[in-house]
Amino acid sequence: MSIQQKCKTIMMFWGCMIPTVEPYVEKATRYSLEKLDVKIIEMYEATCCPDPEISRTMGIDLWRTLAGRNISIANMSKNNICTICNGCFDTLTKVDSELREDPRLSENVNNVLKRYGMEYDGSSRIYHMIELLHDTVGVDKLKSVIDRDLSGLKCAPQYGCRILREKSDLKVKFDRLITLIGGEIIHTKTERLCCGVPAMYSNPDFALHQRAEVKLEDIREAGADCIVLFCPACAERFERAEMALTTEDNEFNISVLNYLELLALCLGALPEEIGTHLHRVPVDQVVGRILKAK
Amino acid sequence: MKKKLPSPVPPPFQAAITNLINQGQIQSLLDFWIDERAGLGLPDRPPSAYSSEKVVQQAQEIIKELGFDKRIKFDWREKRLRT
Amino acid sequence: MSKVNPTQEVIVFDPEKCTGCTYCMIACTFKHHQSTDFERSFIRIIDDPESPKVRFIAIHCAHCDDPYCLASCPVEAIVKDVESGLVKFNTNRCIGCMACQIACPISNPRFDRERRVMLKCDFCDGDPQCVKFCTTGALQKMMREEARKEFPKRLGGE
Ligand code: SF4
């Protein structure tokens, strides 16, 4: 089998949060994809996606043009894009479909891009990491390469608003990915509830108490060992909220792990190698349990 | 003298928008994380606008071409939104 | 039920999809007040007190066929546009008496302290920001006729 056939290639759109505040997720992703024979192509020219809330609200043309520019990098190099962050996924897929459907919009974007020798042509597919793992790598391959599994670790999935979009089957695939590596899914009353990110900048108390706290209490009550997610923004929100809410007699120490960290551990990574010690809310107990499982 | 109006960007959104214009990314990269990235064996600056002045400049040209900077009253000399 | 112009659109909400992220409220507030204080939003997402699971109710103007607000207004500051079906408030006429808020079945018109008039959803000239920015697709624009058929189903009827 030639290398080309054996390896799949994907252009990673890392976004802003993973590389700057959760580089342990970037490391775990690089580790896992290498083990799964997926070759990463860097998008050196990428800017912010930009985010589908603040940037889009403040300047929809700029939002669309910068996103179109990011997508065009993959178009021109004939690559498909993968992103882990729900926000990046939302921006890139929304803009991609807008530009595909409305020739006037794509013409506007291309008029700006052409002076840099760039062109959006809609030829790339944009994957959420859930799809890359579930569909491209495939469930069978994943199952066959893991060294250890989660042995019934109780995982409360945090899907995140933007993948609960209409007709999205990402939720089902996410659940399947958890069970595939031996996690037990703990469904909670609040699993649909937003983590609070969209309201956080403008209404921080509401975001903390009416969203994050409600969820964290529910997850704690349901007896989950950890929260499992893909979205780095939800992760950051939960960890910050746990720190803010913890008092002497009300402690929140629910580990918040990215699925890719769990996957890397199941694929044989050592915790220090992927930087699990860099979490704000310690994840040692959960990691210790996974390492003991064989 | 004509009084210059402040930026219409609401205060809670100002940091993100200022970062987007100055760095091409809404999230800043702190020195702490540059060290930790290197410690993990990752390139110390992420492979994107975070490590390319050229990319940031290109984003800034686009911002100007679309008139976004004028609309939100960005002061290029001070590198911040007008207050 | 009166026959309406088939091109009329309304906003519909699906509680099965809403995650309570509140960005619709922020987008609305920004559009109408250049602020992010979602208390001033013309759409409100509130907890459904009757649901054991986390579930939300959206309170937003229905641009009624036969608007109570319009009927109650003493100075004819409210008009229903026959073409678009939109119920519009004329802030030039409004005296801020709040009769419309009392009359509206969902108390949708709100007194704006800064402008000292009643304000409510104006459908953002056909491109409602709440729908555009909804993170999950819970809010959608629909033809009024279609919404009429869809709604009884969602409420468990035919
Ligand atoms: S304000 Fe109330 S009564 Fe008036 S059109 Fe809207 S929903 Fe109907």
Ligand code: SF4
């Ligand atoms: S934006 Fe959509 S999902 Fe978020 S609160 Fe509003 S209706 Fe619900």
